[in-house]
Amino acid sequence: LAKTTQPISMDSYEGQEVNITCSHNNIATNDYITWYQQFPSQGPRFIIQGYKTKVTNEVASLFIPADRKSSTLSLPRVSLSDTAVYYCLVGPANQAGTALIFGKGTTLSVSS
Amino acid sequence: GAVVSQHPSWVICKSGTSVKIECRSLDFQATTMFWYRQFPKQSLMLMATSNEGSKATYEQGVEKDKFLINHASLTLSTLTVTSAHPEDSSFYICSARDGQGIGGELFFGEGSRLTVL
Numbered sequence: 001l002a003k004t005t006q007p008i009s010m011d012s013y014e015g016q017e018v019n020i021t022c023s024h025n026n027i028a029t030n031d032y033i034t035w036y037q038q039f040p041s042q043g044p045r046f047i048i049q050g051y052k053t054k055v056t057n058e059v060a061s062l063f064i065p066a067d068r069k070s071s072t073l074s075l076p077r078v079s080l081s082d083t084a085v086y087y088c089l090v091g092p093a094n095q096a097g098t099a100l101i102f103g104k105g106t107t108l109s110v111s112s
Numbered sequence: 113g114a115v116v117s118q119h120p121s122w123v124i125c126k127s128g129t130s131v132k133i134e135c136r137s138l139d140f141q142a143t144t145m146f147w148y149r150q151f152p153k154q155s156l157m158l159m160a161t162s163n164e165g166s167k168a169t170y171e172q173g174v175e176k177d178k179f180l181i182n183h184a185s186l187t188l189s190t191l192t193v194t195s196a197h198p199e200d201s202s203f204y205i206c207s208a209r210d211g212q213g214i215g216g217e218l219f220f221g222e223g224s225r226l227t228v229l
Contacts, residue, residue, distance in 0.1 A: 034218070043205045043220035044119075044156070087155070089218075097144045097163075098209075100218055102156040 004088045004103040011109050018075045022088030022105050025069045032093040033071045038085045083110045115207050118221035132192045134222045135206030141186035142208035150203040162189040196228040
């Protein structure tokens with residue numbers, strides 16, 4: 001499974017846009033990119049998933065360049081409640097028997 | 113959407129006792145479930161892959177005799193920490209993938225906090 005590299009931590013203020021970039025140089029052809037959010041003492045929560053170009057949902061956008069060796073999670077107008085650890089995971093889709101391996105994640109701290 | 117539920121959410125036990133944690137997929141069938149462990153300030157570490165009707169597959173360094181996994185049905189996997197010791201205190205998280213979902217999204221349980229005294 002492709003290894004991912006993210007910044008260890010990021011700081012932001014309420015109302016700002018936050019972009020977290022993840023590197024996955026060894027991504028395979030059938031791998032999807034998935035981002036999860038985790039609050040203390042809770043299981044990870046799905047944010048967004050994509051394969052190429054741009055994906056947007058009600059909480060975030062995911063930008064994936066043509067070579068797919070990196071991806072950027074964009075959180076618009078963050079609030080204090082967005083303070084959490086964000087994980088970028090890469091792995092094959094529709095393979096129920098394949099686990100996802102977590103990297104160190106990015107700890108986002110949002111201040112007022 | 114698909115939900116994975118764990119029970120108990122937290123448990124305290126004495127050293128030397130065994131503790132069982134349940135993981136259920138509530139609205140989908142999961143032939144495979146995954147167990148992770150997370151220590152404070154660290155990332156999730158995959159412990160084992162639980163396979164319905166067969167033996168679990170353990171990651172390197174995880175003692176299969178200490179962490180017993182049973183996946184007796186398509187919606188239930190259990191993790192039993194046998195003869196627990198303080199160093200087993202951790203946050204245990206299960207997950208399962210809904211194979212019918214787009215991209216095969218991986219759903220996680222709420223986690224179970226184990227404290228061994």
